[in-house]
Amino acid sequence: MAPTPVPVVELVEDWLTAKRALGSAAQATKGNSDRARRSDLDRWALVIGEAHGRPHSDGQPLTGLALSDLSEEVLVGAVAVAKSRWSDATVARMLSTLRGFTRWAHRRGYLEADPLDADLFQAPSRPQRRPRAPQDEDVERILAAAGDEPRGRQRMFWPARDVAVMRFLVGTGARAEEACGVSIGELDRRAERPIWRVGRSKGGKTRDVPLPRSTVGAIDAWLAERARPVENRRALKARPTDPLFVRADGSALSPQALDRLVRGLAGRAGVVLPAGAAAHAFRHHYGVTLALRGVPGNVISQLMGHADPRTTSIYTTVASTQLIAALDDAGLLG
Numbered sequence: 001m002a003p004t005p006v007p008v009v010e011l012v013e014d015w016l017t018a019k020r021a022l023g024s025a026a027q028a029t030k031g032n033s034d035r036a037r038r039s040d041l042d043r044w045a046l047v048i049g050e051a052h053g054r055p056h057s058d059g060q061p062l063t064g065l066a067l068s069d070l071s072e073e074v075l076v077g078a079v080a081v082a083k084s085r086w087s088d089a090t091v092a093r094m095l096s097t098l099r100g101f102t103r104w105a106h107r108r109g110y111l112e113a114d115p116l117d118a119d120l121f122q123a124p125s126r127p128q129r130r131p132r133a134p135q136d137e138d139v140e141r142i143l144a145a146a147g148d149e150p151r152g153r154q155r156m157f158w159p160a161r162d163v164a165v166m167r168f169l170v171g172t173g174a175r176a177e178e179a180c181g182v183s184i185g186e187l188d189r190r191a192e193r194p195i196w197r198v199g200r201s202k203g204g205k206t207r208d209v210p211l212p213r214s215t216v217g218a219i220d221a222w223l224a225e226r227a228r229p230v231e232n233r234r235a236l237k238a239r240p241t242d243p244l245f246v247r248a249d250g251s252a253l254s255p256q257a258l259d260r261l262v263r264g265l266a267g268r269a270g271v272v273l274p275a276g277a278a279a280h281a282f283r284h285h286y287g288v289t290l291a292l293r294g295v296p297g298n299v300i301s302q303l304m305g306h307a308d309p310r311t312t313s314i315y316t317t318v319a320s321t322q323l324i325a326a327l328d329d330a331g332l333l334g
Helices: 008-022 025-030 032-052 072-085 088-107 136-147 159-172 176-181 213-226 255-269 280-292 297-304 309-329
Strands: 195-198 207-210
Touching: 008 032, 008 088, 032 072, 032 088, 072 088, 136 159, 136 255, 159 176, 159 213, 159 255, 159 280, 176 255, 207 297, 280 297, 280 309, 297 309
Parallel strands: none
Antiparallel strands: 195 207
């Protein structure tokens, strides 16, 4: 007698458990990847059911999915249904999730072959995104606005701090969460060239980033000011473990507060920043500036903490485009 097939819903739980075991502690705490994978597989169960013309169990679409449904013939129809409903990027992500599951099921012997090995199911390459970075003149205008005393009593602004924040973003390419998490002790001044030893980085990767003199000067001015008591504000401590960029009460800036601050400074400067995270635009500016000045891609990758070299390539591509445009404007390509 042939063994009873294991329900797909049970196999999915086993696979998700295995993925969680291999993931980082931070990912396990957030649970975002787990929910995303489960959602993708639920969607496949829905479209496979529709392709077969059968109903699904409300709230539990995987309960109606069988291993026999994971065949090349069935999945061709399911992909067609998926593409009529979701964007190419979403379907590509869904295929990536399903491919991870079917490969695991094939290795474990539940599937005789991986149906997604066929070229037909290879996800189309995504168009390379182009970062929108502020122009040099926009950066200078925002830096100038940061140093000006705001009109009226606008508690969000603090000129010495704001100049230091902007110099830090522009001079290091820090992510918003990195800039908010940097402690005073992470600024290593023992070497001839001061260095930011990144302690809180995406993916836990450590890296050292040299600090421009203009950034160091702005930080020194900020630390000197925050140590002085003024009307309605006490002096703030500056121990090595204290956050570098703080509010008036000494608490660290959050990424959301940093974005509001940067957009506020841009508004005062009359600069329109790209949509999305405001502070991140200056990370793009840093990457493009490095590429324009001929810094090798592997060095840019190390300075910016990129795990994937393809992420770095977006900056070299933009830099090449800008250089070609400059040569064309100069009449050298005619």
